[in-house]
Amino acid sequence: MKLYSNEISSAASRVRIALALKGITPELLPVSILGPDAENRQRDYLDLNPQGLVPALLTENGTLITQSLSIIEYLDERFPQPPLLPADAEARAFSRTVALAIAAEIHALVPPRVAAQLGSLGLDATAIGDWNRHWVREGLSAVDALLASRRYGSYVAGDQPSVGDLFLFPQAVNAERAGLPLSLWPNIAAVVGKLRGVSAFVENAPAPRK
Structure with a gap:
């Protein structure tokens, strides 16, 4: 298998974590996603994946699977352990x-791509950062409330990491880097604290932007 990925992408991080939990090592093909000359906006990559997004997984038989949730569920169906x-x-x-x-x-x-569009509409870097923090704060506050009402066990949905954890961890890492402490969300903080003890998550977290 080949995984088109980018080290800063939280979506790609989700899939890398899933692969690590399954003990699968694909060929990693880095795709740049920042700047006007980013590889994900070039014709070669768009011919492969018309959405121009990462991650994308190319299976051994040449089938391309896009969207992180679809990739993760494909991996889970094909390699059932651990579920x-x-x-x-x-x-x-x-x-x-x-x-x-x-x-x-x-x-x-x-x-x-959203930041680029906001910039084209005249928002500066400070305003774009405020936009990002607003939606992260809103969204994680809702997730924290969901966890408060439904969570049982150490992780999002029990005593083993599951799909919800694969999505929560990279988003929480990026929230902290954006200046939003996890102490704002005690239920998220508890889950992420447990996940930081799992090497598959720590070793495949999204890298900070340079």
């Missing part, structure tokens, strides 16, 4: 709820 979704149906739904709350309600509002 990345709980056995209980309600716990599985809750784990996906947390994952989608982060992917759709936070991450979708703060990636580089």
Whole structure:
């Protein structure tokens, strides 16, 4: 397998964590995602992945899978151990709820292409940073409330890391780097504290921007 990835991408981080938990080592193909000459906006990459996003997984038979949640669930179906979704149906739904709350309600509002568009509309770096922090704060506050009402066990949906944890950890790391302490969200802080003891998460966290 080949994974098109970028070290600062929280979406790519989710997939790298899943691969590490499964003990799978794909060929990593770095794709730059910042700046006007970023590789993900070039024709060669767009021909492969028309969305121009990372991550993208190329399977051994040449099938391309995009979107981090789809990739993770493909890996979980193909390599069942350790499972990345709980056995209980309600716990599985809750784990996906947390994952989608982060992917759709936070991450979708703060990636580089959104920042670039905001810049083209006249917002400076300070205003864009404020935009990002606003939506991260709003989104993680909602996730923290969800965890307060539904979480049981050490992690998002039980006593083993699951899909929700794979999405929560990279977002929490980036929130701290943006100046938002996890103490704002005690339930998230508790889960992330446990995840920081799991090497697959720590070693595959998104890298800071240079």
